[in-house]
Amino acid sequence: MARINDNFTKLPGSYLFSEIARRVSAYRAENPGKNIISLGIGDVTQPLAPTVIKALHEAVDEMSEKETFRGYGPERGYDFLLNAIAENEYKARGVDISIDEIFVSDGAKSDSGNIGDIFSVDNIVAVCDPVYPVYVDTNAMAGRAGEFTSEGRWSKLIYMPCTEENGFTPAIPEKTPDMIYLCFPNNPTGATATKEQLKVWVEYANRNGSVILYDAAYEAFISDPDLPHSIFEIDGARECAIEFRSFSKTAGFTGTRCAYTVVPKELKREGMSLNQLWARRQSTKFNGAPYIVQKGAAAIYTEQGKKEIRSVIDYYMNNAKVIRDGLTKAGLTVYGGVNAPYIWAKTPDGMKSWDCFDKLLKEAGVVTTPGAGFGPSGEGYIRLTAFGSAEATAEAVERLANIL
Numbered sequence: 001m002a003r004i005n006d007n008f009t010k011l012p013g014s015y016l017f018s019e020i021a022r023r024v025s026a027y028r029a030e031n032p033g034k035n036i037i038s039l040g041i042g043d044v045t046q047p048l049a050p051t052v053i054k055a056l057h058e059a060v061d062e063m064s065e066k067e068t069f070r071g072y073g074p075e076r077g078y079d080f081l082l083n084a085i086a087e088n089e090y091k092a093r094g095v096d097i098s099i100d101e102i103f104v105s106d107g108a109k110s111d112s113g114n115i116g117d118i119f120s121v122d123n124i125v126a127v128c129d130p131v132y133p134v135y136v137d138t139n140a141m142a143g144r145a146g147e148f149t150s151e152g153r154w155s156k157l158i159y160m161p162c163t164e165e166n167g168f169t170p171a172i173p174e175k176t177p178d179m180i181y182l183c184f185p186n187n188p189t190g191a192t193a194t195k196e197q198l199k200v201w202v203e204y205a206n207r208n209g210s211v212i213l214y215d216a217a218y219e220a221f222i223s224d225p226d227l228p229h230s231i232f233e234i235d236g237a238r239e240c241a242i243e244f245r246s247f248s249k250t251a252g253f254t255g256t257r258c259a260y261t262v263v264p265k266e267l268k269r270e271g272m273s274l275n276q277l278w279a280r281r282q283s284t285k286f287n288g289a290p291y292i293v294q295k296g297a298a299a300i301y302t303e304q305g306k307k308e309i310r311s312v313i314d315y316y317m318n319n320a321k322v323i324r325d326g327l328t329k330a331g332l333t334v335y336g337g338v339n340a341p342y343i344w345a346k347t348p349d350g351m352k353s354w355d356c357f358d359k360l361l362k363e364a365g366v367v368t369t370p371g372a373g374f375g376p377s378g379e380g381y382i383r384l385t386a387f388g389s390a391e392a393t394a395e396a397v398e399r400l401a402n403i404l
């Protein structure tokens, strides 16, 4: 008899967004015709940039001719995209990353989950709390999280609270982790980390032999010129960090799918190169991102492409400002929304996250995300996203202001 991976049976049911969807559809059934605005799920809404569309079309046409047709590509990505990434994302910021340290993929979600393949199941993992659920659940599936306890925590994970008191940046934990997940700008809190703050983590990881798994999916939303976009802007990070990046939020690729992971060659543990382990993992289990999609992704690095994606990011960040200003005026305490497309708002009068979610849905017809869904320290907060249309965002904020 085939046995199953019983780590899956330990995973708690009812994922955050399915519970939200359930409550929204119940509300919809009771209030037919009522216009509901979602500032909940973190998906983009604006179409792909014209320059990207043009590149996609051209690549499709290449596939129709015998001379330019492409079959399997390099598992690690085409050179034209690797070079464009190294040049525009790293060299332009004074960071030297060579193209054999970049691995193009179909998503940062899959990469940040799959990276566990190259690490021992005995490693101790530290995550922020609140956190992007992928880091937690993929480690639980691998058997690195222990048991899910009645307090809503995994027994083997180290939770690093990110609270109002610490400015939503975690403190070094008491127990030493082997793998440390960090995400800045942060989903869900919208918090950022300074170079000084990241330096503390890099030095800590190098001292203890830990590896930092750095999710920079939102780096394009940074407006403060002093904030680092990459962990590799910090000295010593090449010896202790892996970085995840994605075209999803930067260029609206959530449905088109393209991302990349950087594993520096200096990064070694137990005498083994993690770059080589990841290369081995990817070439065995992955056959590369589509040529057409990589052509589309590379187009964001043309002069015109850069302008177009910048204007979409500005559009979203203007929504973020509308949300921030509106909620602040209505008396809420809000965080984020300046260098990230997420606003992390404290619920009024210490209300529980889910109660606040229900209130905003029932009284204003606005969907948010309850902070408690991202971890115990998210209780008492709701997350709003700036990824809606400007019109819907303005209307949602007006409705919220009227009931708060």
Ligand SMILES: *Cc1c(COP(=O)(O)O)cnc(C)c1O
Pocket: 042, 106, 107, 108, 109, 110, 132, 183, 187, 215, 217, 245, 246, 247, 248, 249, 253, 254, 258, 259
């Ligand atoms: C959206 C998001 C990503 C991007 O995932 P893709 O699979 O590339 O779409 C990665 N990390 C975080 C924290 C995110 O919110």
